[in-house]
Amino acid sequence: MKVGTDGVLLGAWAEGGRHILDIGTGTGLVALMMAQRYADAEVTGIEIDDEAAAQAKENAAASPFSGRVRIEAVSLQTFTCDTPFDAITCNPPYYDNSLNCPDESRNTARHTTSLSYAELITHSKRLLTDDGTLNLVLPTDCLKSIELECAYASMFIKDRLLISTTERKQPKRVLLTIKKALPPHPTCQTAVLTQDGQRSEWYKELTADFYLD
Secondary structure (H helix, E strand, O other), X not given: OOOOHHHHHHHHHOOOOXXXXXXXXXXXXXXXXXXXXXXXXXXXXXXXXXXXXXXXXHHHHOOOOOOOEEEEOOXXXXXXXXXXXXXXXEOOOOEOOOOOOOOHHHHHHHEOOOOOHHHHHHHHHHHEEEEEEEEEEEEHHHHHHHHHHHHHHOOEEEEEEEEEOOOOOOOOEEEEEEEOOOOOOOEEEEEEOEEOOEEOHHHHHHOOOOOOO
16 A cells, blocks of 8 residues: 555654554554654554555664564454553544455455444554543544444544645545543644645644655
């Protein structure tokens, strides 16, 4: 899977901590971004696809953060840990009812058949500290599904950031932070990726440590 805007947004925006888990790490993009942003963090990336996990291991080993990033080829449903996580990141699969494509690895990465939203929320709650944060990036049309699963699991959305590609378009993506406890002051903000054909000032500032230009 190529580096995409969703992963870049999540890795640059998500809340971190001392122990960070990246679910469905793919080639390790978000895990490495979190390791760069949080210099004291120990980051674990889990990936169900063996080939993607192998690529993530190579990328982590070749990075300046090789001593703090480990990759496991395991599903979220079977993953266990000795220490709960302060933060979890996930760019989850989101095609629920669309036709599967012939490439099995792309199906695994893109369809909720391998990880339902109910499983994502329930297992994230299991793996988080009491004050830990689950960070997600999703298409806006999946927001209602996540809100429903959070309600079932007694999880609460603390922050939501609705993102449009341009000022004239409706938001297509949403960034979420989710907690175990009801937040006192939940926030809802908006942002735009491009202005006049260029990256917006907000996007440039958010990703300044990751883009070369």
